[in-house]
Amino acid sequence: MAASADRFNPRTGNIPASATLEISARVRKLRAGGRQVLALTAGEPDFDTPEPIKEAAIAALRSGITKYSPVAGYPELREAICRKLHRENGLEYDPSQIVVSNGAKHSLSNVISVLVRDGDEVLIPSPYWLSYPAMVRIAGGVCRFIETDSRTRFKLTAEALQSAVSPRSRVLILNSPANPTGAVYTRTELEALAEVILERGLTVISDEVYEKIVFEGSVHYSIASLGGEIKKRTVVVNGFSKTFAMTGWRLGYLAAEKDIAQAVANLQSQSTSGPNSFAQYGAMAALKLPAAIVSSMVKAYSRRRQILIRALGNAARVGLLPPEGSFYGWVDVSATGLPATDFCIRLLEEKDTAVIPGEPFGGPQHVRLSFACDDRTLREGCTRLMALCQELTG
Numbered sequence: 583m584a585a586s587a588d589r590f591n592p593r594t595g596n597i598p599a600s601a602t603l604e605i606s607a608r609v610r611k612l613r614a615g616g617r618q619v620l621a622l623t624a625g626e627p628d629f630d631t632p633e634p635i636k637e638a639a640i641a642a643l644r645s646g647i648t649k650y651s652p653v654a655g656y657p658e659l660r661e662a663i664c665r666k667l668h669r670e671n672g673l674e675y676d677p678s679q680i681v682v683s684n685g686a687k688h689s690l691s692n693v694i695s696v697l698v699r700d701g702d703e704v705l706i707p708s709p710y711w712l713s714y715p716a717m718v719r720i721a722g723g724v725c726r727f728i729e730t731d732s733r734t735r736f737k738l739t740a741e742a743l744q745s746a747v748s749p750r751s752r753v754l755i756l757n758s759p760a761n762p763t764g765a766v767y768t769r770t771e772l773e774a775l776a777e778v779i780l781e782r783g784l785t786v787i788s789d790e791v792y793e794k795i796v797f798e799g800s801v802h803y804s805i806a807s808l809g810g811e812i813k814k815r816t817v818v819v820n821g822f823s824k825t826f827a828m829t830g831w832r833l834g835y836l837a838a839e840k841d842i843a844q845a846v847a848n849l850q851s852q853s854t855s856g857p858n859s860f861a862q863y864g865a866m867a868a869l870k871l872p873a874a875i876v877s878s879m880v881k882a883y884s885r886r887r888q889i890l891i892r893a894l895g896n897a898a899r900v901g902l903l904p905p906e907g908s909f910y911g912w913v914d915v916s917a918t919g920l921p922a923t924d925f926c927i928r929l930l931e932e933k934d935t936a937v938i939p940g941e942p943f944g945g946p947q948h949v950r951l952s953f954a955c956d957d958r959t960l961r962e963g964c965t966r967l968m969a970l971c972q973e974l975t976g
């Protein structure tokens with residue numbers, strides 16, 4: 583076979599397979615062998631999509647909404663998104679500034695592709711959601727990771743941003759509420775960041791897909807809502823997957839200055855075209871859903887978060903900051919002396935429990951534990967994780 587270096591485009595042909603695949607493959611193998619493996623790995627709600635959303639999509643299908651949709655999404659959906667951004671985020675956009683894509687992931691990769699030029703630096707606070715670096719590299723950009731730690735609750739500070747910016751820096755990716763750390767930026771923290779972003783002429787991509795999943799007094803603010811200038815410098819990315827338990831529907835969107843939205847729509851027109859037609863009718867129903875349906879899901883995450891905090895929050899052998907948002911616990915396992923991947927393999931092989939290693943998120947001393955699972959699985963998974971830590975630390 584030809585050497586892969588010659589065979590593939592170096593930007594896209596040698597992207598490493600997701601590091602989480604190894605864990606998933608091992609889980610499958612163990613289960614096939616009859617072992618009862620507990621999985622605390624899900625990056626998606628464990629709830630089914632609410633019925634009114636399904637009904638709307640079914641009705642759309644039945645009425646013949648089966649053709650290509652407009653490239654940027656149906657105007658009615660884009661209008662509904664504008665109303666949502668106004669009502670919930672205090673943001674004013676025109677439908678021409680909205681582009682609907684096949685998931686927030688697609689919106690992110692689209693906008694990174696249109697904004698990042700060869701050699702441009704993209705600032706990424708670390709730990710980060712694992713797909714950002716690959717998206718930046720595919721676009722020809724260079725990732726500049728800015729380390730954060732538990733002292734700032736894994737949040738980027740204005741000082742750290744200021745000292746990381748170079749003349750080649752062009753874009754900052756901000757994710758609040760954050761995967762994997764559960765951090766939620768306060769309004770004051772965002773204001774401080776916005777000042778540096780404006781002063782240094784950066785564009786910020788604000789990934790807000792977990793906006794509804796916040797706990798105990800944490801409030802989600804979109805950095806774009808802090809003023810007219812920062813709004814012009816922000817691309818807001820959001821989606822339907824996490825809030826409405828619609829991961830399989832593949833619908834997300836961005837809101838941006840008109841020229842950026844147009845460039846993204848043009849890219850989409852030549853790559854994937856408009857998003858799924860009838861799924862967009864489900865999305866329109868989602869935006870009209872009674873708030874109680876979403877808050878009942880958030881209540882369940884909140885209860886599970888308490889289970890997690892009770893199990894690991896004060897434990898001597900692990901470090902856990904109470905998640906402020908999202909549905910992940912970011913657990914420091916460095917006291918065991920094992921790199922996160924080795925820890926995860928031991929936890930799986932010896933305790934039949936799967937969590938995700940932190941390495942691909944830029945956190946080799948941590949594991950990510952998802953509490954988007956039932957209470958019993960979570961409780962038992964935490965017990966097993968603690969048991970392994972105890973054995974390893976003696």
Ligand SMILES: Cc1ncc(COP(=O)(O)O)c(C=O)c1O
Pocket residue numbers: 625684685686687688711757760761789791820821822823829833834
């Ligand atoms: C931080 C973050 N952004 C974006 C996404 C992508 O969501 P979507 O399903 O809308 O593509 C995810 C999904 O895991 C995520 O965790």
